[in-house]
Amino acid sequence: MKQDYSYVGKSVDRNDSYGKTTGHAQYTADLKFPGMLYGKLIRSTIAHGRIKSIDTSEAEKLNGVKAIITAKDVPSMKWGLSPARFDENIFCIDKVRYHGDKIGAVCAVDEETVYKALKLIKVEYEELPAVFTWQDAAKEGAPQIFEEYPGNLNTEIHHHFGDVDAALKDAYYVRTDKFQGQRTYHAFIENHASAAYWDGDRAFLYSSCQSVHYVQYHLCRVLGMKMGNLTVRQTNVGAGFGGKLDPTGLDFAAVILSKITGQPVKMWYDHAETFLNGRGRHPMTMELTTGVDKNGKILAHKFDCVLEGGAYTGLGIASSYYAGSLLGVLYLIDNYKFDCRRYVTNLPPCGAQRGHGQPQPRFAFEHHIDLVGEAIGVDPIDMRLINARKGNSITTAGYEVKSYNLVGANKMARDASGWTEKRGKMGVGRGIGVGNGGFVTGAGFCQYRTDYPHSVGMVKIFDDGTRAYVYSNAVDIGQGSDTVLMQMAAEAMGYPYERCQMVTGDTDLSTLDFGAYASRQTLMAGWAVKRAGAEVKKKVLAKACEMLKASGRIKEGFGYLDGPLTPEDLDCVEGIVFVKQEPAVKLTFEEVARKYFVDHGVLLGRGWYHPGKLGGNHKGAAVGTSPAYSSATQVAEVQVDMETGQIECVDTWDVHDSGTIINPKLFHGQVHGAFYMGVGETIWEEVKFDKKTGKLLNGNFAEYRLPTALDMPPVESLTLDDSYEPNGPYGLKEVGEGATTPTMGAVANAIYDAMGVSMTELPITYEKVWRALRDKKASGK
Amino acid sequence: MYLPDFEYYAPDSIAEACQLLSQFGAKAKVLAGGTDMVVKMKNELLAPEVVVSVKNLEQLKKIEYVAGKGVCVGALCTHNDLVKSDVLKERYPSVANAARQMANNQVRNRGTVGGNISNAVPSADLPPIFIALNATAKLVGTKGERTVAMEDLFTGPGKTVMAQDELIAEVFIPDQKMTGSNYIKFGLRKSGALAVVGVAVAVQVENGVIKDARVALGAVAATPVRAKKTEEFLKGKNATDDVLAEAGVIASGECKPISDIRASAEYRTDLVRIFTKRALRKAVDEGHV
Structure with a gap:
């Protein structure tokens, strides 16, 4: 399925690297x-x-x-x-x-x-009177923050698939665990x-x-x-990260x-x-119950989740749905019950943050499933292999999943990390843990009701053919979307990437795209510009065919051509149009484009993308349905100071099932950044408020502690060679958000392996670890 | 965030600086590296009417060894000056190491020794190691100069014995019989974090016996404090793991930490125990002052 490409799959330089590294790049405040x-x-x-x-x-x-x-x-x-x-x-x-x-x-x-x-x-x-926790907001007689949300209940979700209670009754082992997440912040610069x-x-x-x-x-x-x-x-x-x-x-x-x-x-x-x-990560209070057979196969899962939402809804409804909607994509769970409530409180509103509502539930589930496995004597990676979804399948909720290689990701991460030699064998204070994740590659629906395409692209070739303008209002928030969109457009046109330029960030001049969220742009805007590029190529080949025929070069010595020369006999690669069977007969893209301009005016290509009708019919199916799903496995190795509780994440491995990688350098950058955010939320980060006044206490980077470069472990970022997504342009899938979803679970599981105490409350701070170790010692276990 | 209005002076001599401080009294603040002060001013926590910058006082930017006496550290040396100083690397690597553990590289490039001390923040990283090494501060004012032991300089959070017209000119670390010293800072991440606990120790060990010891604790009381009971306990003891562990327990009884946004008092207390033990072990084993 994979081909040799000129630009797709190549780590071409980002188009914005000069400006951003020299300080010339302008931001709005400039x-x-x-x-x-x-x-x-x-x-x-x-x-x-x-x-x-x-x-x-x-x-x-x-x-x-x-x-x-x-x-x-x-x-x-x-x-x-x-x-x-x-x-x-x-x-x-x-x-x-x-x-x-x-x-x-x-x-x-x-x-x-x-x-x-x-x-x-x-x-x-x-x-x-004000309320700062969902528990206080939910109390009888609590102050009402909005008239429209009686009892401060902003939304509730009840997704019930199969028969959970019956399946739990038949299970070999059933376990319930409780987890608490924290409020975090995007921390864009x-x-x-x-x-x-x-x-x-x-x-x-x-x-x-x-x-x-x-x-x-x-x-x-x-x-x-x-x-x-x-x-x-x-x-x-x-940057934005949802904020x-x-x-x-x-x-x-x-x-x-x-x-x-x-x-x-x-x-x-x-x-x-x-x-x-605000608009950062919701703190979630989570209770998980799982029933398994004696091999660890999940028979039923019950997930109860409460979100503290802050003062307004923003994207909070989607966050709530995302808390439960993607579990059934990762794992095969026939009987699934997801009950969720979101309360408003008198704090800044919560919303979407990289991975949206999913990372905290991922943390909870990934740690919970390790505890289940431990109880029945099944290795964590085996637990995941037994339950992992496979490609070309349909989830219990009705979502259609094409490419999906979570099994391969787990195996590769296991082998690369030396899991078998390390797990449980590194002594007190050292541990290794695994977590799985993944994400949608774009949401199936616009955020408001419309029949617009989700992305529209255009390519305009400059008059003399010496530049290609790629139009899309996809937003490059630092992830490098401009670069990968130009790579795909250049590939589709057969035009040099270096001569492409984005026309973006302008609702007048450029073309519609819904923007940078839900890991959608590379796929959706990718389709739009790829199609636009393909239309340009089609026009160029037609014009080139006409030019070659008019030139008289075709008559002599081309007797193998079956009939007259047609555009299908031509191709265009890296700015050269040539006869496929006789590549020496060629024209430059520039001369063809110039001739087109002389004969017809502007040379334009147009493309658009709409995901069409996707799977899932239940209420809320819109949040979670997607043209393509990534999957990922991360393994983390940590050292815990058994006296002070200090945690050092010493090594990590990430395998991301991301389809075709358009730009490996940018891809690995996303994985590193995603892990960085995830490990920060696992150990260090929390937005704090005064408990009496609700006043923000740590609105700065001194006291809202992101990890520093010194705290960041090396990340070995790996890919699956045979990953190819039929619903994505050039076979691609997302990486930006999915790679942050396994991290909290992987790191928490490594901490558990190191210290032998289950840490269920984020962030897992040094002091919490110290306290847990002290309590363990005091209880004499 | 913007700076409030203030009058600005940049005197060329210490005498002139002291004169300005005397003239404007409580309205004036000294500006050195500004890493703390400018941030506080922008956050409206500090609004001096007069700012006296000492950046032109070149004579306060030296680190020198005075033969037979000790090391003199100018108050306007930046933390990175300490990190890079050959004199300190040779004689008191523990001081260079304490400076290296501070804040982040940008702050270490600007923040000064004098600022770190006179700011009198309980969690400051340099005072504990200076106290452990029995250092003194030379204060210069309009009425002349005086020398104050580092451990006597601090009177409370943000408070020192310095008079309104006084500047710290230098810190002096005397030649001494101590055979090893060490400062361990415990912050909540590896860089850019204030000390939750800082423990500095200096020991004189002969044939495995601790002849003398000084232990100073940061971030666990209103000022940096000496753990004198711990010091007394150590004197004359063999430097065994059990003895050092016991010293840690005693030190944890000598601190009076508070609970704040970064750590609880009980956590800090236990960290004092752990890091006193570890700092002593390192000072004993590594041997250099």
Whole structure:
């Protein structure tokens, strides 16, 4: 199935490496426009309360302040990312719902004046009791955060497949374990920023976001604008990891303030504000029950999950579904019961973060299944091999899975890591553990209801053929999507990659793509630009055929041609068009393209992608159904200091079943980055709030401790040679999010192997390990 | 985040700097590396009306050995100056090593010895090793200079015995009979983390017997503290594992940590036990001061 390609499968240099490594690359906060004003949001200083009054008079008197807006100055239409639960206003109308909630915005002639003005604005509140845990939110008589969510219950899910209770009754062994996840944060380096200006009735917004289309859609919906009247643009984006999918208060406020003042307005978050914007990982409280036969085959699984959601819904409904929807893709489970509740609380809203709702449930399940295996004497990797899904199958929930080699991933990880020699044999303090994961390659549905294609691509060849412009509003948030899209377009056209250029980050000039989320772009935008490239190639071959025939070069000595020369007799590779049976007879792409331009005008190729109808009919099937699923196995080796509890992750192996790898260097970068995020969430990271006031305590990188380079182990990133996905362009599948989903389980299992105590609460901090070891010693076991 | 308004002075002499500090009194703050102060100012935790930068005081940027006396470390030396100093590598590698464990490379390039000390943060990494090595600080003010033992310098979190017009000019580590010293910092990741516990020890070992010992603990009390009972216990004992373990237990009884966002008091207390034992073992075994 695999072919020799010019660019696909090659580690070509990224198109943005020069700018980003020299500091020339511009980000939204770097933008400057003549007469530009600077703006910031006014934020709540209490966790829950009614706004009694907002006094902006002192701030308005400050020299240089140009405009101050609050809820009364902006549309009151609610927005969100789950159509059934639009519950967020541009600015709080009656109530503030968390410490840091958006009350209004100020703009002034310079940064300093904005900060001074913010201090002069006085908000009077009638303070209301607040809740900061789902347990408190769920209590009888708890303060109501939203009228529309009685008992603060934001959503509940009940997915029941097969007959769990009967299967558990027949099981050889049944076990229940409880786990607790924590609230984490994306920790992208570039904070959110927006800059807007108007030209007549048209607005232009630069936004550091993961989807120019969704920002355009949501802003136009709320502001009552035609989408053709709002252009959303981007410069470089300094990562997102799910935290830049929701439009921010900055996007709305910049557009509105710019309209009011008639001047360009740039707005930005300081780092603590990015924490307050939230949308990071939900803390989940999880209870898992599994029944197995004596070989370890899973007969039934029950998963009860509660999410602490923070103040608004955002993407939280999808997060809730993702918590349970992908387990049945990984493992063959005929009887499956998933019950889930999401509560709102008076903390910043949670949302999507790399792997979306899945990583904490992966942690819980992967550790739980090790405990099950241990009880019946089955090796962890054997437990996984027995239960792993195989390709060309349909899940219990009805999802269709084409390529899927979790079995191969487990075997390769086992052999590469020296598992058999190491597991349980390295002495006290040293351990090795395994975890499985994987992800969708794009969601089956748009986030709002539409019949649009999910991605549209275009290729335009410059007049004389010396450059190919590849159009797609897929968002390169640092993962390198521009590079791989150009690789695929170049491959499809037979044109040099080095002469390609992206036209992206502009809803006017480029073409629709839903953006960077659900690991969708390489597949979906990949199809769109591949098809666009193929259309260009088709036109080039037709024109070349015409040129060759007109040139008279074909008549002499080409008697083997069966009839007249046709475009099918030609091919084009790396900018050279040639006769397949006589490659010496050739033209350059450039001369053919130029001739096309002379004869017909612009040489264009167009492509689009829609996943069509995918599997699954139950309520919520939309979250989890996908054209293709990756799978992955990670093995981690750790050293635990049995006195202090300090954990060092010393080595790791990752095998990702990712189909064809378009760019190996970028692929391995994704695996390394994914493991980095996963191990950070396993051991170090947690967003903390004051338990009484709900005030953020660690909104900085000193106290929100990401691992450093010194904490990061080497990662051996491996691939399966025969992995090929028929639903992906060139046979590809995702890597970006799936590779972060096995990590917490793998590391937690290694810690268990090292210390002999099961750690069920994330993050597994040094102090928690110390305490667990102390308690174990005290109990004399 | 933006800096508040302030007046800025960059004097060319110590005398002039002290004069400015005297003139402006409590309104003034000394700026050296700024790694802590500028961040605090941007976060609105500190708003001095006058900032006196000491960056021009070149004479405070030297590390020298004074023959027969000891090592003199200028207060404006950066942490990386300490890390790279041949004098320290030869005579007190434990000091260079303590500096290496601080913060991250960027901070080590800017942060200074004087700032780390006069800031008087309980978790600072340099004071414990200086206390263990019986170092002194030379303070210069408008009324002249004086020498204060490092262990007597701190009076509380952010508080020292320094007068408003005084600067730290240098730290002096005297020649001594100690045969080994060591500082172990325990942070919650390998770089860019404040000490949850820092333990510094210096020992004089002859024929396996501990003749003298100094133990200083960081991040477990309002100031860096000496563990004097531990020191007394060690004197005259053989440096066996049991003795060093017992010393750890005694040291853990000599600290008064608090619980905060990073660690609980009981965890810190036990870490003092563990790291006192380990730091002593290393100082005894590795042998160099």
